[in-house]
Structures are given as structure tokens and as C-alpha cells.
């Protein structure tokens with residue numbers, strides 16, 4: 001029987017990733033598309049008339065419907081906790097976009113509630129379903145890297161502060177800036193490739209430099225991601241636009257730099273895995289090149305990259321059908337949330353933190 005789903009939040013990630021995936025799945029019904037802004041939910045029904053059954057603006061109507069099996073929480077970060085907790089308490093399985101929520105303590109509460117209710121709670125760690133990431137995870141398990149002793153990653157962009165003055169740059173609503181928005185993907189996929197890690201200690205510095213004066217922020221010609229949510233006139237920008245950190249774990253150590261914006265006209269989005277037998281550079285969202293330390297040959301394997309969101313959504317539905325927790329389950333993502341939380345704490349205190 002088809003699983004019955006309610007989608008809460010019909011913004012960019014819903015429009016660009018999940019609805020296109022849903023439209024390719026024949027084992028689900030989207031009984032409700034919900035958004036506070038009715039037109040956004042209506043736009044999904046207009047685009048997918050055979051898929052979307054009802055348009056609503058209050059998600060509680062979907063929670064009250066006994067037929068609904070699962071809820072997709074695709075809202076801004078600040079609403080992840082409330083909507084997810086309400087949905088779990090209403091007896092629904094939940095898929096919640098990344099980051100879990102704005103801090104680690106609330107993330108743990110969400111995990112506990114899922115356990116208490118006996119429901120599946122998956123997090124949108126889409127990169128765990130990216131073909132390149134899956135291949136590197138396999139390479140590591142097969143010993144191709146030998147010991148990975150260090151991972152370096154860069155998530156730096158020239159001009160990419162999203163929705164300046166809107167929910168992305170207001171710490172109360174987002175939980176942070178470039179680290180929680182982009183870094184979460186990079187650090188989570190590293191944890192995944194390494195087969196899970198335990199953090200030992202870390203240090204981090206966070207900067208808010210590029211749009212201290214929001215009105216003077218210069219992005220003309222380079223666009224602003226999520227510009228429709230920007231509020232330069234009245235909004236807040238109190239989050240990191242540049243971040244730098246060093247993390248020691250029980251496996252590899254990790255160093256990273258991230259920038260939503262910088263006065264260096266480069267976009268550097270990659271991860272380097274340093275192994276004693278082999279190493280790899282993964283271009284974020286793309287392919288990797290593996291270098292064998294013995295032959296000194298570098299190879300970029302040929303493969304297709306299937307839609308990671310479709311794989312992620314299929315995996316969630318399979319998980320609610322079978323009751324078997326998978327790699328997107330919140331239990332496997334909590335260490336990433338802990339990492340983000342401790343990195344921000346280190347940056348705030350200007351000191352190293354031991355766990």
C-alpha cells in the first residue's frame with residue numbers, strides 16, 4: 001500500500017529536490033502540501049496535479065489525519081524542532097531537512113521523542129546518498145586509503161550569503177551561518193566515509209565580517225541565494241560568514257575553512273582525504289580523483305551520479321515500511337550535530353574544547 005505523506009514547507013528545497021523526487025516514486029501519495037504562504041503550496045499542486053491531493057496552511061490539519069503515515073519537515077531551521085516534535089507526538093514518521101535543528105540539546109530531544117514514539121526520524125543528510133560519497137566510503141572500508149590520518153575541507157564561495165537579514169542570517173532562527181548551513185554537509189559526509197567517529201577535542205574561530213553593514217554588502221552581479229527571504233532594511237545578521245576549525249577524532253583529524261562570502265574571487269568546494277596508502281580529492285557535489293601512493297597513478301572513475309534526493313527519499317520510505325533504521329536516521333547524525341554545537345562554543349569562548 002502507498003505511504004501517505006504530508007509535506008510541511010514548500011520553499012526551495014521542496015521545489016528543487018523533494019517534489020521532483022516524489023514525482024518519480026510510485027509508492028507514495030502526497031495527501032497534503034502545506035506552507036504558511038498558501039501560494040507556495042498551491043504552486044506544488046499546480047505543478048504536480050496528479051501527485052498533490054490537498055493544499056493547507058496549518059500543518060496540524062495533516063497531523064490530525066490518521067491516514068497520514070509520515071511528515072516531511074522542509075521549513076527553515078528554527079521550525080524543524082516544533083514541527084518534528086508535533087508530528088512524532090501525533091504518531092507520524094518524520095523526514096526533517098538538515099541541520100537537525102538549531103542546537104545539539106534540542107536535536108537530542110528530537111531523537112529521544114522518535115525513540116519514545118517508536119517512529120523513524122530521518123535527517124536530510126543527502127550527501128550520504130551521493131554516488132561519489134558512497135564510493136569513497138566503500139574505498140575506505142576496502143582499505144584503498146590505508147589509514148586516513150587527515151581530512152581537509154574547503155567550503156568557500158566568493159559571494160553567497162543567503163537571504164541577508166532573513167532567517168538564514170539570524171542566529172535565533174538558523175542556529176548559525178556558513179558552518180551550520182554548508183559545513184554540516186561537508187563534515188557529516190566525512191564522518192560517514194570514516195564509518196562514524198568520536199570527537200576528542202576541537203578548536204574553531206568564527207567571523208562575521210563581510211556584511212557587518214548589510215546595506216553596504218556588495219553582491220550585485222553575483223546574485224544572492226534565497227534573495228526573496230532577505231530583509232536588509234529590518235533584519236539581523238549575527239552569524240558566521242567565515243569559519244575555520246580543527247577537530248581531533250578517534251580516527252582522522254579534520255581541518256576546514258568555510259566562507260559564505262570572501263574577498264577572494266574563488267569558489268573552492270572540495271574535500272581532501274589523506275591516507276597513507278592512497279588519497280582522494282572529492283569535488284563537492286561532483287566526482288573524485290583517487291591517487292594510489294604506490295603507482296602514483298591518479299584516476300577519476302567513470303560513473304553516473306543518480307539523483308541523491310530520490311535515493312534519500314526512497315530510503316526513508318523503505319525505512320518506514322520495514323522499520324529498519326538507515327544511514328539517514330537521526331541516531332547516525334547526532335555526532336555531526338554535537339560537532340557543530342561544540343565548534344560554535346569554541347568560537348564563542350576563543351578556546352579549545354575537550355569532549
Ligand SMILES: NC(=O)c1ccc[n+]([C@@H]2O[C@H](COP(=O)([O-])OP(=O)(O)OC[C@H]3O[C@@H](n4cnc5c(N)ncnc54)[C@H](O)[C@@H]3O)[C@@H](O)[C@H]2O)c1
Nearest residue numbers: 009010011012013035036037074075076077079097098124
Ligand atoms: N539538503 C540540502 O541540500 C538542502 C538545501 C537547501 C536547504 N536545505 C534545508 O531545507 C530547509 C528549508 O530551506 P529552503 O531553502 O527550502 O527555505 P525556504 O525559505 O525556501 O522554504 C521554507 C518554507 O517553509 C515555510 N514554512 C515556514 N514555517 C512553516 C510552518 N510552520 N508551516 C508551514 N510552512 C512553513 C516557509 O513559508 C517557506 O516557504 C532548511 O532547513 C535548509 O537548511 C537543505
